[in-house]
Amino acid sequence: MKAAVLGTGSWGTALAQVLADNGNETVLWGRNQQETDDINLNHHNMKAFPDPLNPSLTASTDMHCIQDADLLLAAVPTSAIETVLNQAIACLDHPVIVINVAKGFHPVTHERMSVFIRRIMPAQYVKAIVSLIGPSHAEEVIQRKLTAINAVSEDEGAARIIQQLFSNDYFRVYRNTDVIGTEIGAALKNIMAIASGILEGIGQGDNARAALMTRGLAEMERYGVAFGAHPETFLGLDGVGDLIVTCTSRLSRNFMAGYQIGIENSADHFMKTNTKTVEGLSACRIVYEEAKERHIDMPITTAVYHVLYENGIPDQEITALMHRDLKSEEQR
Numbered sequence: 543m544k545a546a547v548l549g550t551g552s553w554g555t556a557l558a559q560v561l562a563d564n565g566n567e568t569v570l571w572g573r574n575q576q577e578t579d580d581i582n583l584n585h586h587n588m589k590a591f592p593d594p595l596n597p598s599l600t601a602s603t604d605m606h607c608i609q610d611a612d613l614l615l616a617a618v619p620t621s622a623i624e625t626v627l628n629q630a631i632a633c634l635d636h637p638v639i640v641i642n643v644a645k646g647f648h649p650v651t652h653e654r655m656s657v658f659i660r661r662i663m664p665a666q667y668v669k670a671i672v673s674l675i676g677p678s679h680a681e682e683v684i685q686r687k688l689t690a691i692n693a694v695s696e697d698e699g700a701a702r703i704i705q706q707l708f709s710n711d712y713f714r715v716y717r718n719t720d721v722i723g724t725e726i727g728a729a730l731k732n733i734m735a736i737a738s739g740i741l742e743g744i745g746q747g748d749n750a751r752a753a754l755m756t757r758g759l760a761e762m763e764r765y766g767v768a769f770g771a772h773p774e775t776f777l778g779l780d781g782v783g784d785l786i787v788t789c790t791s792r793l794s795r796n797f798m799a800g801y802q803i804g805i806e807n808s809a810d811h812f813m814k815t816n817t818k819t820v821e822g823l824s825a826c827r828i829v830y831e832e833a834k835e836r837h838i839d840m841p842i843t844t845a846v847y848h849v850l851y852e853n854g855i856p857d858q859e860i861t862a863l864m865h866r867d868l869k870s871e872e873q874r
């Protein structure tokens with residue numbers, strides 16, 4: 543198989559290395575010449591990692607590098623995916639399996655990533671769409687540390703191909719057909735990771751984090767089910783799995799965003815200065831708006847929304863959450 547990976551960021555580079563480790567010819571497309579030179583000449587992507595890369599990886603800033611690929615893996619943030627896929631479409635002349643790894647929603651239409659990709663990719667260029675999502679810090683995958691993730695598609699044959707293609711000694715791929723539940727789980731856990739970082743930043747402890755993760759999971763499931771997800775999906779890699787890895791780790795940019803906001807007891811400075819990919823910021827806005835319209839009870843998302851977008855004070859939002867009407871709380 544020849545694979546083309548769009549994006550020379552941390553996740554694109556790490557997944558390209560998994561493909562290269564498995565013997566696939568793999569090229570990365572990126573917009574930054576310095577990064578593609580670093581990959582081609584030094585077998586490094588210093589902007590993303592200090593670790594050396596599989597030397598068989600190549601990179602290019604010319605989108606024509608995707609032309610003979612069997613597989614197109616989009617590894618750019620949700621905010622950039624439309625621009626980048628449109629550039630890719632202009633260079634395609636044959637059908638490919640499209641893999642999405644972004645966790646979030648289209649910033650304007652609020653579509654899940656696979657829905658958005660299906661809408662903008664001309665049907666004659668799409669063999670299948672698969673989301674490859676799960677608890678997976680790129681910093682660990684690049685060091686070939688053990689990771690398990692889901693290949694998600696309604697097309698079980700395509701999910702099976704992706705499962706075989708990526709699985710190896712350190713990377714184990716499961717399959718799931720609940721596209722709605724997995725994509726919603728992978729997006730909403732970023733909101734909970736921001737909340738978890740806030741708790742850490744304001745000096746709360748393990749009890750608070752356990753409560754947040756448990757109630758956060760209930761919220762993710764409630765939202766997902768309202769959109770047609772299977773509730774059991776949220777007990778899998780794209781629910782509780784990804785929730786654990788991001789709510790408890792300083793490798794998570796969403797957690798670290800929350801941590802800074804918690805320390806400062808305000809999101810003001812962070813929102814004005816952040817340049818990193820923190821998908822939970824736009825996911826929070828989108829989920830807040832969608833939940834409001836559909837009357838889905840999302841107390842943690844609402845509190846994070848107040849902090850990020852309405853100058854809410856983190857410790858006051860937490861006090862308000864603790865004083866919610868007890869009668870409305872279910873047992874779990």
Ligand SMILES: NC(=O)C1=CN([C@@H]2O[C@H](COP(=O)(O)OP(=O)(O)OC[C@H]3O[C@@H](n4cnc5c(N)ncnc54)[C@H](O)[C@@H]3O)[C@@H](O)[C@H]2O)C=CC1
Nearest residue numbers: 549550551552553554573617618619622644645679680819
């Ligand atoms: N880093 C990780 O551990 C994981 C990331 N993801 C998801 O993967 C997606 C990408 O994340 P990362 O690779 O970590 O982000 P990153 O910030 O490390 O890299 C993003 C890449 O996209 C490129 N890019 C951004 N805007 C662009 C534009 N307008 N045109 C062309 N290229 C553009 C950047 O140049 C960079 O190469 C996100 O949705 C993230 O949630 C999912 C699982 C793990």
Ligand SMILES: O=C(CO)COP(=O)(O)O
Nearest residue numbers: 676677678679794795796
């Ligand atoms: O999705 C991830 C791990 O599964 C990466 O999390 P962050 O985007 O918060 O770094």
